[in-house]
Amino acid sequence: MAEIQLKNVSKRWGSFIGVDNFDLTIADREFLVLLGPSGCGKTTTMRMIAGLEEATGGEIIIGDQVVNDLEPKDRDIAMVFQSYGLYPNMNVYENIRFPLKVRKVDPATHDERVMRAADMVELREFLHRKPAELSGGQRQRVALARAIVREPNVFLMDEPLSNLDAKLRVSTRAQIKNLQHELKVTTIYVTHDQIEAMTLADRVVVMQRGVIQQVGSPTEIYDRPANTFVAAFIGSPAMNLMEGTLSGGVFTSDHVRIAGLTGPDGPITLGFRAEDAAVAHDSTDTEISAPVYTMELLGDATMITVKAGGALVSVKANKDYRIEIDETVGLHIPAEICHLFHHETGARLDG
Amino acid sequence: MAAAAQRKPVSLKVASLVFIVIWLMVAAFPFFWTLWGSFKVELDFFSIADWTNALTGDLTKETYGRPFTGAGYYGAWVQEEFWRAALNTFIVCFFVVVTSLTIGTLGGYALSRSGHNYVFWLLIAALIFRAMPPITLVSGYLPPFFQWNLWGYLPTAIIVLVAINQPFTLWMLHSFFQKIPKDLDESAKVDGCTQFQAFRFVIIPVMWPGVITTGLFSFLLAYNDFAVTAMLLNEQNRTMVPKIAAFLGTTYTEGNVMFAVAAVVSATVPLFLLVMVFQRQIVSGLTAGAVKG
Numbered sequence: 001m002a003e004i005q006l007k008n009v010s011k012r013w014g015s016f017i018g019v020d021n022f023d024l025t026i027a028d029r030e031f032l033v034l035l036g037p038s039g040c041g042k043t044t045t046m047r048m049i050a051g052l053e054e055a056t057g058g059e060i061i062i063g064d065q066v067v068n069d070l071e072p073k074d075r076d077i078a079m080v081f082q083s084y085g086l087y088p089n090m091n092v093y094e095n096i097r098f099p100l101k102v103r104k105v106d107p108a109t110h111d112e113r114v115m116r117a118a119d120m121v122e123l124r125e126f127l128h129r130k131p132a133e134l135s136g137g138q139r140q141r142v143a144l145a146r147a148i149v150r151e152p153n154v155f156l157m158d159e160p161l162s163n164l165d166a167k168l169r170v171s172t173r174a175q176i177k178n179l180q181h182e183l184k185v186t187t188i189y190v191t192h193d194q195i196e197a198m199t200l201a202d203r204v205v206v207m208q209r210g211v212i213q214q215v216g217s218p219t220e221i222y223d224r225p226a227n228t229f230v231a232a233f234i235g236s237p238a239m240n241l242m243e244g245t246l247s248g249g250v251f252t253s254d255h256v257r258i259a260g261l262t263g264p265d266g267p268i269t270l271g272f273r274a275e276d277a278a279v280a281h282d283s284t285d286t287e288i289s290a291p292v293y294t295m296e297l298l299g300d301a302t303m304i305t306v307k308a309g310g311a312l313v314s315v316k317a318n319k320d321y322r323i324e325i326d327e328t329v330g331l332h333i334p335a336e337i338c339h340l341f342h343h344e345t346g347a348r349l350d351g
Numbered sequence: 352m353a354a355a356a357q358r359k360p361v362s363l364k365v366a367s368l369v370f371i372v373i374w375l376m377v378a379a380f381p382f383f384w385t386l387w388g389s390f391k392v393e394l395d396f397f398s399i400a401d402w403t404n405a406l407t408g409d410l411t412k413e414t415y416g417r418p419f420t421g422a423g424y425y426g427a428w429v430q431e432e433f434w435r436a437a438l439n440t441f442i443v444c445f446f447v448v449v450t451s452l453t454i455g456t457l458g459g460y461a462l463s464r465s466g467h468n469y470v471f472w473l474l475i476a477a478l479i480f481r482a483m484p485p486i487t488l489v490s491g492y493l494p495p496f497f498q499w500n501l502w503g504y505l506p507t508a509i510i511v512l513v514a515i516n517q518p519f520t521l522w523m524l525h526s527f528f529q530k531i532p533k534d535l536d537e538s539a540k541v542d543g544c545t546q547f548q549a550f551r552f553v554i555i556p557v558m559w560p561g562v563i564t565t566g567l568f569s570f571l572l573a574y575n576d577f578a579v580t581a582m583l584l585n586e587q588n589r590t591m592v593p594k595i596a597a598f599l600g601t602t603y604t605e606g607n608v609m610f611a612v613a614a615v616v617s618a619t620v621p622l623f624l625l626v627m628v629f630q631r632q633i634v635s636g637l638t639a640g641a642v643k644g
Binding site: 050083087102103 | 532534535537538539540541542543544545548552553556557
């Protein structure tokens with residue numbers, strides 16, 4: 001059992017704030033993803049949980065023990081590093097076995113546990129190789145095996161996939177998800193890749209400049225972003241955000257007129273997702289009418305981009321849809337798909 | 352066949368060959384001359400009448416019946432107890448290397464893993480001490496050593512040599528340690544090591560090449576040192592280099608110079624072997640820190 005509680009955890013270097021009042025409870029067996037752009041404090045948060053970085057404020061509780069003053073080795077965690085952190089002088093077998101050895105686990109069980117961990121990540125045939133003789137994906141699996149061999153209370157993963165090529169990333173991602181499901185260990189996973197976050201997480205924490213922006217399930221974060229930062233960060237392409245004014249439920253901006261909204265009158269930011277919108281059939285359902293800025297063929301869809309509301313706005317159309325640049329296109333943006341944000345703070349406006 | 356672009360004109364080939372031969376003669380000739388001459392008598396090797404005597408060994412043949420003689424070696428090693436100096440050198444080198452490596456690895460590791468600003472100034476200070484001629488330190492040491500009756504003993508010389516050596520080993524090991532990613536320490540710590548265990552089980556095994564290289568350099572410094580050993584050791588405890596100097600200082604006795612020549616050859620041979628065995632490490636040591644500061 002390892003519930004992790006972070007109570008107002010902060011990290012400051014001089015006057016620079018790395019992590020500001022991080023307050024979160026991570027349930028036992030939860031897969032939590034810390035997501036944010038580089039420098040947002042997600043790795044620092046994880047390193048504070050690991051004990052590699054000292055928290056300058058707040059309390060970190062693993063299980064029912066305050067671990068602030070404990071060495072990493074006493075926190076019963078295992079970590080997978082971005083650069084793998086394999087021991088280059090040991091072969092794969094010894095690498096996986098190392099945590100058991102230093103922690104003086106009964107040597108009689110070593111072989112069995114190493115083998116089991118190696119089997120879980122399909123490494124059995126590489127056990128006698130040195131890390132230098134392995135590919136990136138294999139190294140990453142060694143790092144995973146080394147983390148799971150001890151069956152710790154908490155897994156910490158610091159961008160474990162970012163050094164792999166795209167194809168390998170997908171398969172290793174699936175493997176991690178499956179491993180976590182099988183081992184049922186609380187996992188904290190740091191990434192800047194929102195697709196990783198969406199696919200892996202039970203809950204996602206979106207961070208920016210050391211501050212939590214939103215905590216929620218991937219669907220919540222995707223469907224109801226708490227502010228414009230989350231809206232723009234999650235999704236590919238990111239949510240379209242237009243500046244304009246709302247008066248009497250009608251949003252207007254250059255080339256844009258969307259009716260049927262509920263919100264306060266005045267300047268406002270309106271967002272919608274490219275895949276929710278569509279090309280208009282006729283002038284009655286046309287909310288945006290503007291010349292095409294660019295058209296991109298994605299294979300499964302065609303992306304049409306126009307300049308409207310002071311931004312580039314993209315809409316996904318049928319994959320057979322074709323249009324020339326500079327031709328005027330009508331786009332259908334029903335009010336139901338629109339998200340309203342405060343024009344200054346960026347906070348979500350509806351209830 | 353080499354590609355046209357790589358083919359060099361004959362004239363250039365000849366010129367470079369000639370240069371290498373000349374350079375080799377200038378650089379290596381003294382060593383071979385000394386080696387050759389060490390098996391002759393003094394009057395041959397330092398013949399004023401005819402320098403070719405050194406080649407033919409006329410007087411050596413006259414004295415010993417053969418053109419070569421081991422008399423110089425016998426005189427140096429047995430008669431003048433050069434073996435004692437060799438033993439002293441071995442003791443001094445061993446302890447200097449062990450001590451400076453122990454302090455150097457621990458200190459270099461600590462400095463490389465510290466994020467504080469003073470690390471930079473410590474290393475700069477180390478560099479300044481390294482730049483000073485050793486003799487300046489020795490002259491400062493002498494009065495207290497006399498007063499406390501420490502002068503003349505091997506441990507005294509070892510301590511001073513370590514002190515002179517330490518900045519350099521620290522500097523060098525620091526740059527080696529910096530090349531080892533911090534992730535390695537951290538994953539060791541998460542895997543269950545204390546800081547020291549991480550150093551002992553994970554970092555040092557990776558560091559062996561650096562440790563060996565630094566050890567070699569500190570060995571060479573101790574082995575070749577003259578300033579410290581000549582000033583601080585009494586006659587009994589002299590190491591090889593001051594002993595050779597002592598041989599040369601008593602040239603009025605015939606044969607003594609040959610002892611020196613024989614001793615020089617004896618002192619050089621281990622160095623040759625060492626450098627040949629460890630040439631890779633030495634080269635990497637020379638370039639270490641070249642790109643990192």
